[in-house]
Amino acid sequence: MLPNNEPFADVAISTNTGSITDTFGNLTSTRSDWIGKTVLGYKICAYAGSGSYGTVWVGQNPMGESHAIKIIENGSFGSEELANQELRGIRLLKEMLPSHPNLIGIHEWDDSPQQLIYSMDLADTVPSRKDDPNHYLPDTLAHRIQYKGRLSFAETQEIVQGLIEGLKSLHANGLVHRDLKPQNIVFVKQIPKLADTGLITFDSSTIGVAGTMGYLPLDGTIGPEADLYALGKITYQCVTGLGVEEFPSIPNDLLKSPEQLQVFFLINRFWNKACSLNQKNRYQNIFDFERAFQKAFSPLNRKRSKIIDWFIFVGILVLIFLLLLLI
């Protein structure tokens, strides 16, 4: 049974004190307003950031588990339709894909007329804030690209493969994410997860165009194909460290670095096709996308297996040598 119809177990949003209800109503809440309060059974202990249409907090339940708590005032949406859209997204994710490793886990929610509150997996904090629990900063792909610049091919491969797995589940269930971008990819115990579920919806020709400029196909394509286009752009950003608006430019040093040649130009061809202007030239489904992605990154795997082969070979030689010594 989903918990959305249950009353608050431990409601700090109390009409007796009026404090939080009032805060919801007049849009004057500050970060400190929520610290120490209890929502959905979670004690709010730190501010996490502002998501689409709401604020996100770090909460701890009586079992000591930390989750992210998103609090959205209905008034802040501008329209009821947008509030319903967010709720629809979290319901779909919770009901259809409750525990996929690469999709953010939704735990509890309450959708009273004044606000929508829900708890979800808490992203890791960035390494620089690990020792400072009061200043939580979520580890997102956007943060990694911003602070590291370009990611290694191996790290990119691991992250994008995880996102492909998440998308495979969504698309197989007839769902589309519609707002894939580095800001919406979080790391939970170092595993990449698709977050910001507000725009998740059923794949249908009736859905409207949504998402973020730069990650949306210019031909107006919607549905799963649009998610693939966005993932192509994300791969580009991971490898080059550039902003999405720079696509398809390549930094000069990357272009001319001899050790990058073979792998890089295969990957470049991969995202050129994934983000083609013409929908017909792009990968038609997540499986085509995955095959091409793995093929582009395959020289890395071959390089790895060569190293492993070399270690095995040396190991066997050592064993033979030891055996000969024993004999």
Added chain:
Amino acid sequence: MELTTRSELLARLKKDEEDSWNEFVSLYAGFIKKVCIRQNLQDSDASDIVQQVCMEWFRACKGFEYDPKKGRFRDYLCQMVSNAITKLKKKKRVQPELDEDSLCEDDPLQKMIETEYRECMVKKAITIVKSEFEPITYQAFEWTEFNGMKIREVAQKLGIKTNTVSKYRSRVKERLQKIIGDLLEQHE
């Protein structure tokens, strides 16, 4: 991507259309900020000037009737930027005062503003071109024109024939030149 002409943009700004405001800011904010930074202003001061010029411009254009005979739009905007920088420098006494009302053509600030303005238009044109051509087509152009790579090398790395690289390069180059010309003309 369609080019909005200067007069269209002005008309939409006068009608308080939100997207016209965003378009104005996206077109000119980077240019204004870069000019400020090159004038050794701090980032926070540069941001203040961007906001100030955009707001001033937004207020001014409500009663503004564009008449090309009275002067170019570009000069008017450059004058606003120049005045704002000069005023701030006077206030902070960063450099000897400049005569804010008489910017002559050999004024280094004015020259620099002109250069930055052209660069801003070139960047805008590149953004438009990128949205009009396939990634591979644009890369064939960029790698040969901007990255100094040889046609044969580009062909090998993109997995296409050398004559295709040449064809792509000329197509993008031609279009880019056309857009830059149009932008400079429409926003002058």
